[in-house]
Amino acid sequence: MIETSERIFDKPGDKPQKTNTSIRVNVGLLDTLMNLAGELVLGRNQLLQGVSSSNTKATEVSSQRIDMITSELQEAIMRTRMQPIANILSKFTRVVRDLSQQSGKSIDLVLEGNDVELDKTILESINDPLIHLVRNSVHHGIEMPDEREKIGKNPIGIITLKAFHDAGQVNIVISDDGRGLDPQKILRAAVSKGHLTDQEVAQMSEKQKMKLIFLPGFSTAKEVTDVSGRGVGMDVAVTNVESLGGVIELDSTPGEGTVIQIKLPLTLAIIPSQIITVGNERYALPQVNLSELLRISAAEVKDKIERVGDSEVVRLRGELLPLFDLSKLLGIEETYIDPENNDELLERRKNIADRRSKKHALLKDGKTRALNTFEDTKQERTTKDRRYHAESALNIAVVATGTFKYGLIVDDLHDSEEIVVKSVGRHLKKCTAYTGATIMGDGKVALILNISNIAQTAGLSTVSESVKLAKAADKAAETCKDKAALLIFKNSGSEHFAAPLNMVERIERFKTSAIEQIGNKKVVQYRGGALPLYELSQVLDVESLPEKDQQEVIVFKVKNREIGLMVTPPIDANEVNLEMDESTLRQPGISGSMSINDHTTLLVDIFEMIKRLNPEWFADET
Amino acid sequence: MSKEMMKPTSKDLEFSTFYVGTTLCGINILKIEEINKHFNITTVPQSSDYIKGILNLRGRIITIIDLGKKLGLDSVEKNKDTRNIIVNSNDEHIGLVVNGISDVVVVREDDIEAVPSNINGVKGKNFKGVLKTEKQLIGILDIDEILKE
Numbered sequence: 001m002i003e004t005s006e007r008i009f010d011k012p013g014d015k016p017q018k019t020n021t022s023i024r025v026n027v028g029l030l031d032t033l034m035n036l037a038g039e040l041v042l043g044r045n046q047l048l049q050g051v052s053s054s055n056t057k058a059t060e061v062s063s064q065r066i067d068m069i070t071s072e073l074q075e076a077i078m079r080t081r082m083q084p085i086a087n088i089l090s091k092f093t094r095v096v097r098d099l100s101q102q103s104g105k106s107i108d109l110v111l112e113g114n115d116v117e118l119d120k121t122i123l124e125s126i127n128d129p130l131i132h133l134v135r136n137s138v139h140h141g142i143e144m145p146d147e148r149e150k151i152g153k154n155p156i157g158i159i160t161l162k163a164f165h166d167a168g169q170v171n172i173v174i175s176d177d178g179r180g181l182d183p184q185k186i187l188r189a190a191v192s193k194g195h196l197t198d199q200e201v202a203q204m205s206e207k208q209k210m211k212l213i214f215l216p217g218f219s220t221a222k223e224v225t226d227v228s229g230r231g232v233g234m235d236v237a238v239t240n241v242e243s244l245g246g247v248i249e250l251d252s253t254p255g256e257g258t259v260i261q262i263k264l265p266l267t268l269a270i271i272p273s274q275i276i277t278v279g280n281e282r283y284a285l286p287q288v289n290l291s292e293l294l295r296i297s298a299a300e301v302k303d304k305i306e307r308v309g310d311s312e313v314v315r316l317r318g319e320l321l322p323l324f325d326l327s328k329l330l331g332i333e334e335t336y337i338d339p340e341n342n343d344e345l346l347e348r349r350k351n352i353a354d355r356r357s358k359k360h361a362l363l364k365d366g367k368t369r370a371l372n373t374f375e376d377t378k379q380e381r382t383t384k385d386r387r388y389h390a391e392s393a394l395n396i397a398v399v400a401t402g403t404f405k406y407g408l409i410v411d412d413l414h415d416s417e418e419i420v421v422k423s424v425g426r427h428l429k430k431c432t433a434y435t436g437a438t439i440m441g442d443g444k445v446a447l448i449l450n451i452s453n454i455a456q457t458a459g460l461s462t463v464s465e466s467v468k469l470a471k472a473a474d475k476a477a478e479t480c481k482d483k484a485a486l487l488i489f490k491n492s493g494s495e496h497f498a499a500p501l502n503m504v505e506r507i508e509r510f511k512t513s514a515i516e517q518i519g520n521k522k523v524v525q526y527r528g529g530a531l532p533l534y535e536l537s538q539v540l541d542v543e544s545l546p547e548k549d550q551q552e553v554i555v556f557k558v559k560n561r562e563i564g565l566m567v568t569p570p571i572d573a574n575e576v577n578l579e580m581d582e583s584t585l586r587q588p589g590i591s592g593s594m595s596i597n598d599h600t601t602l603l604v605d606i607f608e609m610i611k612r613l614n615p616e617w618f619a620d621e622t
Numbered sequence: 623m624s625k626e627m628m629k630p631t632s633k634d635l636e637f638s639t640f641y642v643g644t645t646l647c648g649i650n651i652l653k654i655e656e657i658n659k660h661f662n663i664t665t666v667p668q669s670s671d672y673i674k675g676i677l678n679l680r681g682r683i684i685t686i687i688d689l690g691k692k693l694g695l696d697s698v699e700k701n702k703d704t705r706n707i708i709v710n711s712n713d714e715h716i717g718l719v720v721n722g723i724s725d726v727v728v729v730r731e732d733d734i735e736a737v738p739s740n741i742n743g744v745k746g747k748n749f750k751g752v753l754k755t756e757k758q759l760i761g762i763l764d765i766d767e768i769l770k771e
Binding site: 279280281330331332422423424425426427428429430431433435436437439442443445446447 | 662664665666667668669670675676677678681682683684685687705712714716769771
């Protein structure tokens with residue numbers, strides 16, 4: 001479609017294109033154009049005069065003037081290409097009426113925002129996706145009249161087509177008040193058609209399930225009719241919208257209806273873009289795809305960039321973002337400038353987190369030399385640590401298309417510019433990483449990156465990725481659930497124990513002299529009462545406590561009575577994953593063992609322990 | 623220009639000749655838009671190896687092709703003789719990088735002979751024919767065939 005828009009801009013003198021299309025333009029707009037053309041000529045004359053008389057002031061003034069006129073001219077020319085969306089929306093009245101009669105449903109179509117204007121090429125290519133989406137609403141969304149009446153809805157269904165401007169984009173919303181999407185039905189269809197395995201399904205969120213309808217070849221219809229059921233629709237609609245630089249969003253409440261929102265750029269010919277550098281070339285990254293720019297300073301690279309398998313990720317506000325090195329994706333040979341002698345050398349790092357080191361570079365040449373230089377560099381490093389150069393910081397452009405979100409590592413970030421999209425020759429059509437090319441201010445050409453195609457070449461598949469993320473999220477939730485707060489302590493030297501923190505009242509320290517021995521029981525005067533003291537060796541097969549001047553006591557509250565357990569410090573509270581081995585070291589009073597801080601730690605079952613010490617406390621229960 | 627140049631008549635053809643490596647080749651002069659020395663080329667990663675890159679020629683984006691590589695010969699190394707021939711093929715302007723420009727020759731159509739089955743290892747289908755001059759053979763290139771995808 002860029003090709004067609006390009007052709008319209010082509011200079012006269014080219015062989016006329018076979019399409020002989022015409023466009024209806026407001027005469028007022030033509031007059032404005034004529035006026036601007038006049039002013040442009042005037043501006044040029046002033047500029048030429050200023051230059052020939054070397055009058056800097058006059059040149060400056062006229063260049064400003066030309067700058068202004070160019071912007072106005074650009075806008076006016078754009079407006080000639082703008083057509084009201086009513087041109088295509090009005091067709092839908094008939095489409096909906098025919099379809100509803102065929103299927104025996106009664107449907108009202110509400111059109112809003114008829115005067116919203118869109119670029120002619122966009123308008124032409126949005127027609128088919130829109131028709132498909134409206135057909136979907138009629139066929140799948142709206143229920144039969146009697147069915148609607150049964151659930152208390154107005155028997156006449158309503159489909160709304162609304163267009164409006166928002167944040168420099170045109171939004172088209174297709175909403176219906178039908179039955180909405182049934183995630184379970186979608187799942188069943190996806191599994192039966194082999195798009196997904198049951199296991200993958202179990203880990204998907206509701207929103208992800210609904211997004212399955214965008215998969216190629218997906219259909220829930222039991223039979224193929226001339227309206228739907230072939231399973232090509234939604235996928236094609238999404239591809240069409242995305243190829244226009246747009247985004248489709250889906251929202252549905254079962255029983256209440258479905259809302260599909262399409263966001264489209266106003267025009268395709270001039271797009272705001274972020275200019276980036278990779279290798280020796282500049283590239284343009286369309287602003288619609290750009291969600292943010294990240295800079296990870298050299299010192300932080302090691303901490304922030306993590307590796308999962310052989311792919312790199314960065315943790316961005318709690319979300320795992322896949323990272324790709326743009327130069328690797330495009331197959332550009334990476335180079336870096338050696339800070340010592342300014343030579344351009346080939347990049348040898350395998351991981352982003354690896355730091356550069358001279359040592360390895362020279363090992364290739366010969367070992368003796370390597371050793372010498374190693375000594376040299378060692379000395380230099382005492383003065384200046386190369387590893388934390390500002391140049392080693394990572395620049396990441398976080399990009400998103402409808403279904404993908406990932407980070408692209410680039411060499412440099414430049415300004416954001418409005419670029420004129422030009423098509424590339426036929427030999428480059430198969431390079432899908434680019435949507436076209438543009439001419440920069442200095443006359444050099446920069447390629448425009450196609451974010452969604454790059455994601456595909458990077459092997460970032462939508463479903464698997466979202467499933468993966470869902471898995472990661474579920475795992476995180478699971479570990480959250482199984483995390484327990486434990487109080488970790490020692491009995492004697494090397495025996496580590498833990499008890500649930502929620503049963504602990506306090507931790508106290510008594511002088512050994514304050515502990516009274518009454519019969520075979522120990523007590524201590526505590527808060528106006530006698531606190532019975534026990535040690536683990538009374539119940540468990542462990543060593544008895546060593547004699548000390550002071551005794552640390554953990555006070556537990558069980559059955560509204562307090563008991564003290566004499567232990568050896570350090571006493572530490574810790575949150576750990578409960579991955580308990582319930583067999584190996586199991587004995588009465590111990591519910592199991594686990595590894596905490598590299599020590600085998602036994603988890604004390606306080607209830608069972610007290611039951612064995614004071615069976616009478618539990619007598620009333622049995 | 624060589625002495626044997628004559629005034630072209632309607633039956634005569636004019637060929638612009640140039641070197642690809644050491645091979646002398648010719649293209650019908652009507653196919654050529656211009657010959658220049660613009661080499662401010664932007665490389666295109668992931669493209670075929672014979673594509674040198676793209677170039678801005680007065681507001682048009684032009685694909686630049688290494689004619690040597692494309693014909694299966696050695697790649698054209700840049701030096702002071704290297705030129706960029708902009709040709710018009712199927713309504714698209716495409717640049718061909720060649721090792722150097724030679725004369726324009728005027729010949730009668732029936733002077734062009736059929737391609738021998740093998741000239742300098744180049745695939746025969748890229749040639750329309752061969753032209754014998756006093757000094758050397760000139761391979762007449764079939765530009766549209768060469769620039770087919």
